[in-house]
Amino acid sequence: MTMHTHNSPRHILITGASGGLGRALAQAYAGPGTRLTLWGRNAERLAELERECRAKSASTRIILQDVRALPECRDLLARLDEERPVDLAFLSAGVSSGALPGGSLEPVEDACRTLEVNALAAINMLAFLLERMRERASGHLVCISSLAALYPLAGSPAYCASKAALASFARAVRSAGAGQGPRISIVYPGYVDTPMSRRLDGPQPLRISAEAAAALIRDRLEAGSDNIVFPRLLALGIRCLHLLPQPLADFFADRFGFTIRPDAESPAADKTSAAGEK
Numbered sequence: 496m497t498m499h500t501h502n503s504p505r506h507i508l509i510t511g512a513s514g515g516l517g518r519a520l521a522q523a524y525a526g527p528g529t530r531l532t533l534w535g536r537n538a539e540r541l542a543e544l545e546r547e548c549r550a551k552s553a554s555t556r557i558i559l560q561d562v563r564a565l566p567e568c569r570d571l572l573a574r575l576d577e578e579r580p581v582d583l584a585f586l587s588a589g590v591s592s593g594a595l596p597g598g599s600l601e602p603v604e605d606a607c608r609t610l611e612v613n614a615l616a617a618i619n620m621l622a623f624l625l626e627r628m629r630e631r632a633s634g635h636l637v638c639i640s641s642l643a644a645l646y647p648l649a650g651s652p653a654y655c656a657s658k659a660a661l662a663s664f665a666r667a668v669r670s671a672g673a674g675q676g677p678r679i680s681i682v683y684p685g686y687v688d689t690p691m692s693r694r695l696d697g698p699q700p701l702r703i704s705a706e707a708a709a710a711l712i713r714d715r716l717e718a719g720s721d722n723i724v725f726p727r728l729l730a731l732g733i734r735c736l737h738l739l740p741q742p743l744a745d746f747f748a749d750r751f752g753f754t755i756r757p758d759a760e761s762p763a764a765d766k767t768s769a770a771g772e773k
Contacts, residue, residue, distance in 0.1 A: 511588030515689025519709035593651035593755035606653035613657030632676030697753025
C-alpha cells in the first residue's frame, strides 16, 4: 500500500525530529523522491540527521522552533504547506516528567510543560493541519500517543494525562470527519529506547529500539492501520487493569513503578545534579 497522494515527491513533516523516535522515523522514511521537514529544537542533532537523510537521497528542510509557541507554529505550518502541501505529518514532539528520584512529586512547572508540549502544542498543530488537509481532501496525520494514555500511572501523572488528551482529541476529530479526506492515525507505543526513556528508573518491560519502533509504525501505517498499539502483550495487561477494583489495579500498577530523572529544563535539575555531586 502506498502513501503517495500525487505524482510529486512526498512531503513528510516530523516534529520532535531531534528526539529518539522522531529521528528514527525520519531515517525510516528517508529515500529518493521524499521531502522531509525536520522540526525540532536541537540544531546540532537536526543537522546530523539532515546529513543522514540526504545520504539516502531525501531532500530535507530543518525548522528550529519550540512547539509551545502556538501562533508562530501555525504561521510556520501555513508557509510550509503553501510551499509544498504536507502529505504525511508525524506529531511526535514530546517531553516527559514524573515522580523524582527519592519519591517527590513532579514539580508543577514540569507537569504544566509536559501538558503544553504533549497535548496543547500537538493539538494546535493537528487542528491546523487537519483544516488545511480537509480543504484539499487528502493527507495523513499521525499522532504519537503512548500506552501511558491507557491507564494513569502514579510515576508520571502529567505524561499520562497529556498522551490521553492527545489521543482523545484525535479520536474525536477522526470520528467527526470520517470519510472527509484526511486520514488520522494514533500510535500507542510502549517502552522505546530513547534518550527520554533512559531517564526513567524502573522496569521497562518489552522495551524495543527506536529503529524497530519506527519500522513497525511505518509497516502498520502502510498496511492501513490507524490504531497502532505495541507491544500488544503489555497493552493487554494495561487494559486488564480497568477490569479490576481500583485498589487491586493500583497494586498491580505499582509493581511496575518508576521515577524519572528531571531533564535540563526542569527546576529540579540543579537540585538533582547537586545531590549527585555530594
